Amino acid sequence: MARKYFGTDGVRGKVGESVITPDFVMRLGYAAGVTIVGREQLPRGERPAVLIGKDTRISGYMLEAALEAGLAAAGVDVLLAGPVPTPAVAYLTRALRLQAGVVISASHNPYYDNGIKFFSADGSKLPDAVEMEIEARVDQSMGCAESARLGKARRIDDAAGRYVEFCKSTFPNELDLRNLRIVLDCANGAAYHIAPSVFHELGAEVVSVGVEPNGLNINEGCGATSPEHLCSAVIANNADLGIALDGDGDRVMMVDARGELYDGDKLLYVIAAAQRDQGRLDGVVGTLMSNLGFEHAVARLGVPFARAKVGDRYVLETLQEKGWKLGGENSGHIICLDRHTTGDGIISALQVLAALQQTGRGLAEACADLVFYPQTLINVKLPAGFDWQAHKGIASAARDAEARLGSRGRVLLRPSGTEPLLRVMVEGQDGVEVDLLARQIADCIERATAG
Structure with missing residues (x-):
């Protein structure tokens, strides 16, 4: 059955339009609450409880109140964590033995977007079946539990501190970060008051940027989606390395002392190589966007590799199917299941630093065996309802590019799971050829959508 509201990472959109309105979010909270109540077998008189966390967008205040009202109307107690990273909600939901966790965030998107995503009691993304059950209830009339069964709400004052300690616990006890100067870019997002404490308390000298959120500047020219800001800051501060998170703290990029950027593929390789040397790596999961050079480098480690669909939920599903512990995306989502149940930018950075x-290597040396093929990615806007898969001209342009590349590269067209975009990716040995073919396909799509 096709999804009506949920994408690859919850419900997301522009605030004030379509689904990201107070009315819809209240109904979504109610539908989720009814679903949770119906699935839980709790002791008599005990209500299910849900944790709500959010990032720093100004719309979070409005949506938090709407979500809280919907859940309370369904008879669900609400614990409010305030601004915390998405993976903090996953951890706290599990640690506090709650029935679910909810995050109000649009991750790496601009401030005027927002979204709602759910975690199950074990700290993992909700199964598709449960999301579909919630969807089926959203459009039904909203009810209200009798007064005696209405949910209550309270704030968790130590949510940030609990999560700081959890992050630190994933770093080996015998190691520390003394003698390291780290520039830390928190994207003016949910980790602004958490990530600096983690790295400082492990011994690093921390230069913090992107830690002055005002509700409107999340991800604006900073963080993992704009890493050039970090590259400059590392050099300007004569730092040993830099770490950039995205708005909700589940992505990470890193920069070495020369200002060179290391994306998710490279950081995943650093962790994988160290775990292989320690004899604790069964396999690695990447995605359809993972560079061919990454796949070949993992093969040289003698480690199995598998590709999942793009999206951290699909990486997680593949890891669970195969019984492996490590996977990720070049966007900076890295999942270390031996440390956490979901992707976590802070924890992933700590695993890289531990490796x-x-x-005894730096980032450049640790990635020396990686030889990436040039890869060009172009995002093309899609009008609502446009069926790009049925368009013969687009299919022909993609086939022509594949034929020209042959075994020297590949072409991938895929829709964004969170935005009205078609992503055109071309990869091959010749960078000039790759750029040309990607532009030709993108131009074809733009002509098709225009006319």
Whole structure:
């Protein structure tokens, strides 16, 4: 059955339009609450409880209140964590033995977007079946539990501190970050008051940027989606390295002392190589966007590799199917299941730092065996209802590019799971050829959508 509201990472859109309105979010909260109540077998008189966290967008205040009202109307207690990273909600939901967790965030998107995503009691993304059950209830009339069964709400004052300690616990006890100067870019997002404490308390000298959120500047020219800001800051501060998170703290990019950027593929390789040397790596999961050079480098490690659909939920599903612990995306989503149940930018950065200390290498040396094919990605806007898969001209342009590349590269067209975009990716040995073919396909799509 096709999804009406949920995408690859919850419900997302522009605030004030379509689904991201107070009315819809209240009904979504009610539908989720009814679903949770119907699925839980709790002791008599005990209500289910849900944690709500959010990032720093100004719309979070409005949507938090609407979500809280919907859940309370369904008879669900609400615990409010305030601004915390998405993976903090996953951790706290599990640690506090709650029935679900909810995050109000649009991740790496601009401030005027927002979204709602759910975690199950074990700290993982909700199964498709449960999301579909919630969807089926959203459009039904909203009810209200009798007064004696209405949910209550309270704030968790120590949510940030609990999560700081959890992050620190994932770093080896015998190691520390003393003698490291780290520039930390928190994207004016949910980790602004958490990530600096984690790295400082592990011994690093931390230069913090992107830690002055005002509700409107999340991801604006900073963070993992604009890493050039971090590259400049590392050099300007004579730092040993830099770490950039995105608005909700589940993505990470890193920069070395020379200002060179290391994306998710490279950081995943650093962790994978260290775990292989320690004899604790069964396999690695990437995505359809993972560079061919990454796949070949993992093969040289003698480690199995599998590709999942793009999206951290699909990486997680593949890891669970195969019984592996490590996977990720080049966008910076990295999942270390031996440390957390979901992707976590802070924890992933700590695993990279641990790997570098254990091997005595820097980022450049640790990635020396990686030889990436040039890869060009172009995002093309799609009008509502446009069926790009049925368009013969687009299919022909993609086939022509594949034929020209042959075994020297590949072409991938895929829709964004969160925005009205078609992503055109071309990869091959010749960078000039790759750019040309990607532009030709993108031009074809733009002509098709225009006329």
